[in-house]
Amino acid sequence: MIMYLVPGYLLLWIMGFMLSIKIDKDSNMIIKSIVISYILINVGNLLVGQNVLVSLISKIGVMASALIIGFIAAKIVLSGFFASILKRIGVSKSIHKNFFNDIVDLEYGLCVMVYLPNERMIYKGEIRKYEESDDPKNAFILLAGFVQYNYDGEVLMNCENEHNQRILLNTKDISRMELYYHPKSKRIL
Numbered sequence: 001m002i003m004y005l006v007p008g009y010l011l012l013w014i015m016g017f018m019l020s021i022k023i024d025k026d027s028n029m030i031i032k033s034i035v036i037s038y039i040l041i042n043v044g045n046l047l048v049g050q051n052v053l054v055s056l057i058s059k060i061g062v063m064a065s066a067l068i069i070g071f072i073a074a075k076i077v078l079s080g081f082f083a084s085i086l087k088r089i090g091v092s093k094s095i096h097k098n099f100f101n102d103i104v105d106l107e108y109g110l111c112v113m114v115y116l117p118n119e120r121m122i123y124k125g126e127i128r129k130y131e132e133s134d135d136p137k138n139a140f141i142l143l144a145g146f147v148q149y150n151y152d153g154e155v156l157m158n159c160e161n162e163h164n165q166r167i168l169l170n171t172k173d174i175s176r177m178e179l180y181y182h183p184k185s186k187r188i189l
Helices: 006-019 029-048 056-078 080-088 099-103
Strands: 109-117 121-130 138-151 157-160 165-169 176-181
Touching: 029 056, 029 109, 056 080, 099 121, 109 138, 121 165
Parallel strands: none
Antiparallel strands: 109 121, 109 176, 121 138, 138 157, 138 165
């Protein structure tokens, strides 16, 4: 029966989407979906006091619950509170596959100084977006409010106050990045 597969899959899909995890590469997705669906249906049966699979409305309720639970679970995992709990119990491993998810402060922003040795250029600006790539050595970052310098420190282009100017940089060309956080940032370790 499809109802013993879909709710679990929806829960895992929404969590995967929010955590940037590709669930299509998980070889045990069907088993996980069945187990989660079974648990959701049995909890629904206990809460309602009858079989939730008998009516269309209760089936939709189970699927909506799966999406809501997946969303809430992902928000909890992404929260600073969850990170502090992990830190307190000695777990220092990141839940993110992409390094930028750990360093970019979405609340206060992140100003960076990016060094490109092959071009002998330096860019200073605010990270607006970054690519969540499987290959972090070949991903892109988008800087806004940037200033371009040469290695002698001369300003070549100043777009600090130009709101319609952006620059897209490939991380494979970057030798180092200096990060400048807002004093109230929670990303400062």
